[in-house]
Amino acid sequence: MTDTNLSFVRQEMLQGQTPPLAERGVVKWMRTNLFATPVDAVLTIIAALALVYFVPPVFNWLFVEAAWVGADRSVCSTTAQGGIQPEGWSGACWAFVNANFNQFMYGHYPVDQRWRVNLVGVLFVLLLVPLLIPRVSHKVPNAIAFFFVFPIVAFFLLVGGRFGLSYVETASWGGLLVTLVISFVGISVSLPLGIALALGRRSKMPVIKLLCVIFIEMVRGIPLITVLFMASYMLPLFLPPGVTFDKFLRALIGVALFASAYMAEVVRGGLQAIPKGQYEGAESLGLGYWQKTGLIILPQALKLVIPGIVNTFIGLFKDTSLVSIISMFDLLGTVRQHFSDANWASPQTPLSGLIFAGFIFWIFCFGMSRYSIFMENRLDTGHKR
Amino acid sequence: MASQEIAPVGSGGDKTSLLNDPRIRGYFFQILALAAIVGLGYWIVHNTIENLQRARLATGFGFLNGRSGFDISSHPFTAYSSDSTFAQALWVGVLNTMTVAVVGIVTATIIGFIVGIGRLSHNWLIRKLCTVYVEVFRNVPPLLVIFFWYLGVLSALPQARQSIDLPFGTYLNNRGFFLPSIVPSTGLTLAGIGLIAGIVGALLVRRWAHRRQLATGQTFPVGLTALGLIIGLPLLAFILKGFPTFDYPILGNFNLRGGTHVGPEFMSLYLALSFYTASFIAEIVRAGIRGVGKGQSEAAHALGLRAGPTTRLVVVPQAMRIIIPPLTSQYLNLTKNSSLAVAIGYPDLVAVGGTILNQTGRSIEVVAIFMIVYLSLSVLTSLFMNWFNAKMALVER
Numbered sequence: 001m002t003d004t005n006l007s008f009v010r011q012e013m014l015q016g017q018t019p020p021l022a023e024r025g026v027v028k029w030m031r032t033n034l035f036a037t038p039v040d041a042v043l044t045i046i047a048a049l050a051l052v053y054f055v056p057p058v059f060n061w062l063f064v065e066a067a068w069v070g071a072d073r074s075v076c077s078t079t080a081q082g083g084i085q086p087e088g089w090s091g092a093c094w095a096f097v098n099a100n101f102n103q104f105m106y107g108h109y110p111v112d113q114r115w116r117v118n119l120v121g122v123l124f125v126l127l128l129v130p131l132l133i134p135r136v137s138h139k140v141p142n143a144i145a146f147f148f149v150f151p152i153v154a155f156f157l158l159v160g161g162r163f164g165l166s167y168v169e170t171a172s173w174g175g176l177l178v179t180l181v182i183s184f185v186g187i188s189v190s191l192p193l194g195i196a197l198a199l200g201r202r203s204k205m206p207v208i209k210l211l212c213v214i215f216i217e218m219v220r221g222i223p224l225i226t227v228l229f230m231a232s233y234m235l236p237l238f239l240p241p242g243v244t245f246d247k248f249l250r251a252l253i254g255v256a257l258f259a260s261a262y263m264a265e266v267v268r269g270g271l272q273a274i275p276k277g278q279y280e281g282a283e284s285l286g287l288g289y290w291q292k293t294g295l296i297i298l299p300q301a302l303k304l305v306i307p308g309i310v311n312t313f314i315g316l317f318k319d320t321s322l323v324s325i326i327s328m329f330d331l332l333g334t335v336r337q338h339f340s341d342a343n344w345a346s347p348q349t350p351l352s353g354l355i356f357a358g359f360i361f362w363i364f365c366f367g368m369s370r371y372s373i374f375m376e377n378r379l380d381t382g383h384k385r
Numbered sequence: 386m387a388s389q390e391i392a393p394v395g396s397g398g399d400k401t402s403l404l405n406d407p408r409i410r411g412y413f414f415q416i417l418a419l420a421a422i423v424g425l426g427y428w429i430v431h432n433t434i435e436n437l438q439r440a441r442l443a444t445g446f447g448f449l450n451g452r453s454g455f456d457i458s459s460h461p462f463t464a465y466s467s468d469s470t471f472a473q474a475l476w477v478g479v480l481n482t483m484t485v486a487v488v489g490i491v492t493a494t495i496i497g498f499i500v501g502i503g504r505l506s507h508n509w510l511i512r513k514l515c516t517v518y519v520e521v522f523r524n525v526p527p528l529l530v531i532f533f534w535y536l537g538v539l540s541a542l543p544q545a546r547q548s549i550d551l552p553f554g555t556y557l558n559n560r561g562f563f564l565p566s567i568v569p570s571t572g573l574t575l576a577g578i579g580l581i582a583g584i585v586g587a588l589l590v591r592r593w594a595h596r597r598q599l600a601t602g603q604t605f606p607v608g609l610t611a612l613g614l615i616i617g618l619p620l621l622a623f624i625l626k627g628f629p630t631f632d633y634p635i636l637g638n639f640n641l642r643g644g645t646h647v648g649p650e651f652m653s654l655y656l657a658l659s660f661y662t663a664s665f666i667a668e669i670v671r672a673g674i675r676g677v678g679k680g681q682s683e684a685a686h687a688l689g690l691r692a693g694p695t696t697r698l699v700v701v702p703q704a705m706r707i708i709i710p711p712l713t714s715q716y717l718n719l720t721k722n723s724s725l726a727v728a729i730g731y732p733d734l735v736a737v738g739g740t741i742l743n744q745t746g747r748s749i750e751v752v753a754i755f756m757i758v759y760l761s762l763s764v765l766t767s768l769f770m771n772w773f774n775a776k777m778a779l780v781e782r
Contacts, residue, residue, distance in 0.1 A: 033509035040508050047510045207415035211422060218756070221763040223721035225735055226755045233748035237436045238429045318526035325528075325728055332529055339536065351537035358525045358533070365524035 062355075065091025067348075069098060077346040093352040096344045103338065104356070107174015107329055113166065117177055120154045124184075132371065134378060147188055170248035174329040176360065178248075182255055182320045182330065187313050189256040194263025194312075195302075199293065201264065202271055212264070219261035224319050227254045232326045251323045259316040266308035270301035303379050310372035314365045321361070332357050433749070440746075448745050449475070455740055457732045459648055471741055478737030479758055485654055485733065486720040486762070492659035493719060494712075497666025504671045515667065522664035527722050530661050534653035535729045554633040562652055565631035566645040572626030579618035586618075587611035650731035654723065662719045666712065673708035674700065705777050713770035717763050724759075734758055 021027055035041040067075040067085070076093035077083030085091075097104070106114050127146040130136040158181070161167035173181070200212035219227065231254030235245060274297055282292040302309070324333025335353040338344060404410075437444060449472040456467050460477045461484070503515035522530065540559055543549065548556040548563070556563040567573060587610065594605035623629065634646070677700050685695040726733035735755065742751040 033507070036507055043506075043508055044510050047508075047514055051514075205411050205415045207419050211418060218760070221717075221760040222756050223724035223735070223759060225724045225727060226752065226759065229735075229739070229742075229748075229755070230752050233742065234752055237433045237748065239436075240432050241436055241439055314524070318524075321526040321528045322725070325725075332526065332532070336532065336536075347541055351533075351541065354529060354533050354537050358529050361526055361529065362521070362524045366520065369524065 061090060062092050065089065066352075067091060067093055067095045070095035071099070072343050073346045073349070076344070076348045076352075081346065083346065091348065092355070093344075093346060093348040094356075096338070096346075096349050096352055097356045099344070100338050100341075104175045104331060104334055106177055107334055108172040109174070109177065110166075110168060110172070113160070113168060116157045116160070116165065116168075120157050123150060123153065124180075151185075151188070170246055173248070175334045176331045178323070178328065178330040178334075179317075179320050179332075182252060182323065183313075183317045185252050186255045186259050186316045186320070190259035190263045190312070190316065191309070193256070193260035195267050195298070197260060197264035198267035198271060201268055216261045216264050219258055220265065224255070224258050224322050225325060227258045228322060228326050230254065247326075247328065251326065251328055255316065255320065255323070258319070259312060262312050262315065263309065266305050266312055267301065269308060270303075270305035271297065273304050274301050306375055306379065307372050310368055310375075314368050317364060317368070318361065331360060444747075444749065446750055448747055448750070451745075453741070454744070457737065458730075459651060459732055471745075474737050474741065475734065475754060478732055478734035481731065481737075482720070482723050482726075482733040482735075482758075483762070485651065485658065485723045485726070485731070489655055489658040489662065489719050489723065490716050492655070493662040493666055493715075496659060496663035498670050500663060501667035501670025502674070504667060505674055519664045519667050522661050523668070527657060527661045528725050528728060531653055531657040531725055531729060534656045535649065539649040539653050548636060554631070556634055556636070559649065561646050561648045563634040563646045565633045568630045568632055570627070570629055572623050573629045575622035575626050576619035576629070579620075579622040580615065583615040583618040586614045590614070648731075650726070650729050653729060654726050654731050654733075658719050658722055661722070662715055665715050665718075669708055669711045669715065670704075673704040676707045677703045702777065706774075709770060709774045709777060713767060713774075716766055716770065720762055720766065721759065 018024060019028075022031065034044045070076065073096075074083040075085070075095050076091075078085045078087050078089050080087060102111075102114075106117055109117060127142065127150055131139065131142050131146055136142075156162055157165070158173075158177075159168060159170070197212050197216055200208050201216060203209050203212070228251060231250040232247065235250050235253070239245065278296055278300065279292065282296040287295065320330055321332040323330050324336065327333075329337060335357045339350050339353060450470050452467075453469055453471050453474045454467050455474070457465055457474060457477050459481060462480050463473070463477055465473060465477050500515045500518055503511050504519065506512050506515070539561075542557060542559040544559060548558040551557055554565045587607075590605075590610050591607050594607045598604055681699055681703060682695050685699040690698065723733055724735040727736040727739055730736065738751045738755055742748055745751075
């Protein structure tokens, strides 16, 4: 009895055991993220079924069945439609995009002069990228080069007529070139104009304030198409006889004025969010209006509303597609113009072209919104209330 | 100004020169701005008059009484023919704009709230799907979405003879969406009255139940009663007077006969505006719900409220305060974006106005009408939403 020692004392620690199967790895993840409750499970199953039902056909249409290369519409139409594809075939017509790609980028810009557009594009990227990366120094000269020198250079390069460059009328511009030019000019005009309007709206001078309010509210109340109609039909009436405006320039003015009203409201939001102490502090230091605004208020206000400003930019970029309604050919307008091209007209052409144009727009807009999130996080130095 | 009041005694109050007095400067700049605007306005008016005289164009709104001479494809609410006047044509355009705006706003709000709540779901798959939806539609131009539906989807549908057969006797083909129309009958009229009576009754019950709860603490199943009233009364009318009959579209050789039909232009505009705006509304809803502090729902749980009442009574009313102002501007955006109808030929105000502008050359008048109509639509929407906002706003002591 005394010899038998029934007590058991473990000498060494047990090895850590893996959690039960339901509490680890994929199973755990699925239990918490997909099948947490019965309702969740039902939703997941419905969503998964929808995905299984919709994704393979879309994938097939986009990639597997798609006609990637070809010289004309025959590769994108079935035998009954006069093409080479078997009956019942349906797939994207990327050959259409492929064949007209240069048109979609440059419009009718003369082929032998397109290096000028490319050069402007390269300059744009070279100046913009260092401006966007916070670590790169020399921001001020870079910004001056981008916002003041680059537009002048780009103007002479694109329009020509000087320095031995042949003149290219804006009517032959088209495609992504037009979209980017209108957005760039719109963005770089609307920001300063919007800031001025916002300051005017918060001004203590009643006349200035009233004028700014009227302008902002009028423009924000009407659709861009109306503004563009106005720019293209009424602007010529407003000018002295004999003075004519380039159609492109008229659209530019319309878009820039329209965007500046929206920008003004965004900036005003930032101005209102600055606590009164900042204004009073600046005044107590003896700063005048412009010093106070430029050195104390605007830097803080603009920082607060960066997301709003970028959203306005994105809206402006998307709105450039509307110029196609007043018969100018931006990216969307050019793509749409080619739908009626007899060489490429097929049932698959419109959808393919629209998806291509949408993809280009999407990349630009998505890029801008991601960059705005990045800047927001970077500038979020804890002052946000 | 303040600086003058604290000027040292003896140095004279008017030491600052007039040039540096902020008030004088203010007047100077305002007069300058006013003069510039008036000058610009005079110059514009002068040029316009000269240009109009040179082009021998008449002015004034008298042309609105002239015969339009063009047909409008869609005029569901008013009689219109090419013999009607320009004013009637514009009125058809205004009604069409309002139709697509109202229907679009309702649909966009529903989709937007579903997707916005879906983006906050605990379910990974639902969350990701909603994110993809929002990111896709937010980052493409609305015009492209309209063309996507119009050229990409609806015109790629089969011809009338191979119409897609959908439930409830509806058909879909490249000429639009065909659906049965209700044949008017006394039962239908009675059911309509019943529906209105049901809604009014439900509202009255809600008020009574609320008062009773405040007085006694007893709750009353308002939701079920309201549902019973709103569905039950029209149903009763149908049982008494007979169920309504429908005029179903019948597949003919070349087209569908009978029923009513919604054209592809309206469909694509409506779908595009709804889907596009819904992506923005979804973001607003998400921000609104996340803007309600976690402490609020925790406090509600601590008081013993369950998940449903917590959402309904605590989170949603507070989230609505954040949601409503940006939601208003999205509604206005949708209304303004409906002007993109001109691109696909849906006869909204801008499309009709554009036709009139091309026919008569009255650009100033037509653009003025555009501005008046859109500005009044904006003001009406803002007024309604401000009223709604004031109703929902935080009532402080």
